[in-house]
Amino acid sequence: MKRNVLIIGAGGVGQVVAHKCAQHNDILGDIHIASRTLAKCEAIVRSVHEKKSMKTAGKLVAHQLNALDVDKTVELIRSTNSQIVINVGQAFLNMSVLTACIRTGAAYIDTAIHEDPLKICETPPWYGNYEWKRREECEKAGVTAVLGAGFDPGVVNAYAALARDEYFDRIDSLDIIDVNAGDHGRYFATNFDPEINFREFTGQVWSWQNNQWTSNKMFEVRKEWDLPVVGTRTTYMTGHDEIHSLSKNLGVPHIRFWMGFSERYITVFTVLKNLGLLSEQPIRTAEGLEVVPLKVVKAVLPDPSSLAPNYTGKTCIGDLVKGEKDGKPREVFIYNISDHEEAYKEVGSQAISYTAGVPPVAAAILIAQGPWDIRGMANVEELPPRPFLNLLNHMGLPTRIRDEAGDRPLTFDDEPAQAAAQRSAAG
Amino acid sequence: MKRNVLIIGAGGVGQVVAHKCAQHNDILGDIHIASRTLAKCEAIVRSVHEKKSMKTAGKLVAHQLNALDVDKTVELIRSTNSQIVINVGQAFLNMSVLTACIRTGAAYIDTAIHEDPLKICETPPWYGNYEWKRREECEKAGVTAVLGAGFDPGVVNAYAALARDEYFDRIDSLDIIDVNAGDHGRYFATNFDPEINFREFTGQVWSWQNNQWTSNKMFEVRKEWDLPVVGTRTTYMTGHDEIHSLSKNLGVPHIRFWMGFSERYITVFTVLKNLGLLSEQPIRTAEGLEVVPLKVVKAVLPDPSSLAPNYTGKTCIGDLVKGEKDGKPREVFIYNISDHEEAYKEVGSQAISYTAGVPPVAAAILIAQGPWDIRGMANVEELPPRPFLNLLNHMGLPTRIRDEAGDRPLTFDDEPAQAAAQRSAAG
Numbered sequence: 001m002k003r004n005v006l007i008i009g010a011g012g013v014g015q016v017v018a019h020k021c022a023q024h025n026d027i028l029g030d031i032h033i034a035s036r037t038l039a040k041c042e043a044i045v046r047s048v049h050e051k052k053s054m055k056t057a058g059k060l061v062a063h064q065l066n067a068l069d070v071d072k073t074v075e076l077i078r079s080t081n082s083q084i085v086i087n088v089g090q091a092f093l094n095m096s097v098l099t100a101c102i103r104t105g106a107a108y109i110d111t112a113i114h115e116d117p118l119k120i121c122e123t124p125p126w127y128g129n130y131e132w133k134r135r136e137e138c139e140k141a142g143v144t145a146v147l148g149a150g151f152d153p154g155v156v157n158a159y160a161a162l163a164r165d166e167y168f169d170r171i172d173s174l175d176i177i178d179v180n181a182g183d184h185g186r187y188f189a190t191n192f193d194p195e196i197n198f199r200e201f202t203g204q205v206w207s208w209q210n211n212q213w214t215s216n217k218m219f220e221v222r223k224e225w226d227l228p229v230v231g232t233r234t235t236y237m238t239g240h241d242e243i244h245s246l247s248k249n250l251g252v253p254h255i256r257f258w259m260g261f262s263e264r265y266i267t268v269f270t271v272l273k274n275l276g277l278l279s280e281q282p283i284r285t286a287e288g289l290e291v292v293p294l295k296v297v298k299a300v301l302p303d304p305s306s307l308a309p310n311y312t313g314k315t316c317i318g319d320l321v322k323g324e325k326d327g328k329p330r331e332v333f334i335y336n337i338s339d340h341e342e343a344y345k346e347v348g349s350q351a352i353s354y355t356a357g358v359p360p361v362a363a364a365i366l367i368a369q370g371p372w373d374i375r376g377m378a379n380v381e382e383l384p385p386r387p388f389l390n391l392l393n394h395m396g397l398p399t400r401i402r403d404e405a406g407d408r409p410l411t412f413d414d415e416p417a418q419a420a421a422q423r424s425a426a427g
Numbered sequence: 428m429k430r431n432v433l434i435i436g437a438g439g440v441g442q443v444v445a446h447k448c449a450q451h452n453d454i455l456g457d458i459h460i461a462s463r464t465l466a467k468c469e470a471i472v473r474s475v476h477e478k479k480s481m482k483t484a485g486k487l488v489a490h491q492l493n494a495l496d497v498d499k500t501v502e503l504i505r506s507t508n509s510q511i512v513i514n515v516g517q518a519f520l521n522m523s524v525l526t527a528c529i530r531t532g533a534a535y536i537d538t539a540i541h542e543d544p545l546k547i548c549e550t551p552p553w554y555g556n557y558e559w560k561r562r563e564e565c566e567k568a569g570v571t572a573v574l575g576a577g578f579d580p581g582v583v584n585a586y587a588a589l590a591r592d593e594y595f596d597r598i599d600s601l602d603i604i605d606v607n608a609g610d611h612g613r614y615f616a617t618n619f620d621p622e623i624n625f626r627e628f629t630g631q632v633w634s635w636q637n638n639q640w641t642s643n644k645m646f647e648v649r650k651e652w653d654l655p656v657v658g659t660r661t662t663y664m665t666g667h668d669e670i671h672s673l674s675k676n677l678g679v680p681h682i683r684f685w686m687g688f689s690e691r692y693i694t695v696f697t698v699l700k701n702l703g704l705l706s707e708q709p710i711r712t713a714e715g716l717e718v719v720p721l722k723v724v725k726a727v728l729p730d731p732s733s734l735a736p737n738y739t740g741k742t743c744i745g746d747l748v749k750g751e752k753d754g755k756p757r758e759v760f761i762y763n764i765s766d767h768e769e770a771y772k773e774v775g776s777q778a779i780s781y782t783a784g785v786p787p788v789a790a791a792i793l794i795a796q797g798p799w800d801i802r803g804m805a806n807v808e809e810l811p812p813r814p815f816l817n818l819l820n821h822m823g824l825p826t827r828i829r830d831e832a833g834d835r836p837l838t839f840d841d842e843p844a845q846a847a848a849q850r851s852a853a854g
Contacts (some may be wrong), residue, residue: 187701187702188698188701188702267694267698268698268702271615271694271695271698271699272698274614274615275614275615275695275699275724275727275728276727277704277723277724277727279727283723283726283727284726285718285719285722285723285725285726286722286725286726287722289716289718289722291712291716291718291723291726292712293723293727295712295713295714295716296704296710296712296718296720296723297702297704298712298713299710299711299712299713299718300702300703300704300706300710300720301702
């Protein structure tokens with residue numbers, strides 16, 4: 001039984017993580033939240049108390065921390081006696097936080113691949129660039145490290161594992177579809193840190209097709225989907241972390257990621273990119289000031305967390321899986337619908353943050369309770385999906401399925417987590 | 428007879444002014460060019476020599492000058508014995524350069540209204556905000572100050588004066604149309620200093636309608652025109668300096684300015700404006716750096732002077748005048764067509780700079796020779812148009828007319844400048 005959670009990062013996702021940890025502090029124990037800016041942590045602590053999210057009386061403490069400083073992070077993990085670290089800080093922090101976990105024996109959870117701030121959109125193999133190089137180190141130290149345990153990557157990986165385990169004998173293609181059909185009422189805004197958001201789309205688009213990496217330009221491949229609840233939506237093929245791990249772990253010949261973009265997003269992105277305003281390379285103004293254009297764009301855009309109060313509408317994220325079962329072709333869509341207003345009411349964040357922030361807390365609970373405490377490194381699809389999806393059903397992210405038998409919720413209540421874990425490991 | 432010219436400003440227009448002064452240095456005498464950046468002046472001097480633009484052997488000297496420093500400007504006017512100053516520097520310099528002219532007795536010529544760097548798009552009366560407040564001071568000192576002597580304002584004001592003098596008994600409406608049908612081959616670029624360019628369009632649009640100021644939003648009023656040479660073109664109603672002086676000096680009930688914009692320009696402008704990237708108010712990045720967004724946009728955009736070598740196509744700028752002559756309704760379009768490639772071949776600048784830079788040199792010649800040396804302040808429409816347009820016919824900016832008798836060049840050769848001046852003054 002591991003206990004006590006240190007959350008690193010106090011953005012919109014950190015806020016959700018803190019609320020959800022608080023809602024389960026009977027299992028998770030003390031909760032600590034740390035970021036570069038203490039005031040942001042303190043605001044989250046206030047929000048948790050205002051919404052009375054703490055299930056039982058317990059510790060919830062804000063800390064100032066530069067998580068690039070491994071020694072300081074080690075010190076904080078030790079002084080707070082945290083046995084689980086949920087890293088939802090900027091992607092640049094992953095390797096230093098992981099190092100601190102290895103040095104202290106704390107379990108590590110993150111939601112996105114490590115990025116080098118000086119490189120944009122590194123080419124695949126993404127997890128192979130940093131995380132997987134440290135797999136052996138984790139195993140030697142007996143440290144549990146669950147990679148990419150947000151929604152996508154994360155829940156969509158569990159959906160894929162579930163499809164493999166229970167719905168298919170053979171999977172031919174996996175299309176992960178992520179559509180935000182919400183409306184924040186602003187001319188333009190990104191739903192999370194603009195620096196990270198734009199960086200995702202400034203390089204090449206990588207997909208896994210015919211068992212090999214295929215490269216396209218951003219906004220080159222477009223596809224419309226008819227989706228539950230949100231209806232017909234336009235998406236564009238995008239590179240995304242989980243394509244890499246799933247291609248390694250699932251043996252599926254076609255794995256693609258599709259993200260919904262509005263016309264407005266594409267127009268703004270295209271203009272900014274073509275003008276050079278998304279560059280992370282410093283330029284010099286006529287007055288001699290050295291400045292990174294992307295950081296100026298970030299500064300003029302709305303703070304993503306400021307969007308939440310007026311956000312309406314829903315998100316739809318899921319896996320469209322095609323293949324064969326019992327000699328017959330099959331197609332299933334396993335998905336979740338989340339609502340921006342409901343998320344804000346519950347935890348003070350919109351649904352994008354909500355879908356990203358709830359799953360790592362479910363992962364932390366599964367580590368605390370044992371089924372996911374594997375004392376090694378894993379991506380989500382390598383772990384038993386049922387206990388994870390079962391927890392999420394009860395934590396605000398219910399799973400639904402649409403297949404030949406119609407559209408319905410999926411429940412996993414009949415099965416205790418431990419049994420499911422054994423079943424999946426065997427299957 | 429005034430002689431010796433000091434050019435202030437070494438941008439694309441300054442380059443044209445220097446070449447054209449050199450081509451007429453038998454009349455104009457010594458030529459001096461000054462700007463904040465000495466190297467830019469030196470590059471222009473080199474260009475003038477390379478293209479052998481000097482008509483006779485004479486002085487052409489580069490100087491470093493901060494023209495906001497009136498004492499230093501006075502000193503330079505005196506030490507160079509300049510009797511005519513052509514101010515084509517940034518619009519923020521007008522008042523300090525005018526002061527230096529008043530103190531030295533040198534004639535003053537500019538091509539655009541004064542702007543306060545801290546105010547964007549001041550409301551009408553534009554000339555009344557700064558320039559005209561100093562009219563009496565000029566008259567007392569016997570200083571000639573010709574305001575707005577570029578193309579628009581400038582030549583279009585002379586076209587309006589010519590229409591009034593020779594083509595109409597009564598003018599009902601004056602539409603000034605400025606279309607650049609050229610192509611620089613870049614995704615996006617402004618044809619002159621982006622800071623000035625965008626500032627023109629970030630405020631309200633003012634026009635003179637039914638004898639009063641009318642306000643619209645930018646890109647609100649759109650109109651297509653069928654124009655000579657460049658064909659059917661889309662323009663948008665825009666505020667422009669000359670609407671103000673013409674409304675005062677012409678007594679015409681409708682005066683509007685129309686500028687051609689490509690779809691690309693409008694898209695880029697709309698995105699940048701809505702995002703707040705055209706703001707001249709400093710913002711602070713997450714890292715604490717204070718920076719003016721507009722200056723960052725300027726830094727990432729192509730240097731307007733870099734566009735010239737690859738610029739193709741033509742500009743069309745003119746006055747569509749409607750009214751009555753001899754009891755019959757009449758409509759004339761008085762205009763000029765300029766060619767980007769020809770301008771570059773002659774003076775190393777594209778046609779936008781060319782059309783703005785040639786007219787103030789014609790004005791300088793008319794001051795040097797007498798007809799425009801009025802020892803007071805005037806806008807171009809208050810001065811005799813024929814000698815000006817006659818000079819321009821021979822300096823690369825020929826005037827054409829399209830009316831009920833067809834489309835043809837207008838010539839003024841039959842009439843010496845002095846006679847024309849008297850005629851216009853009488854008429």
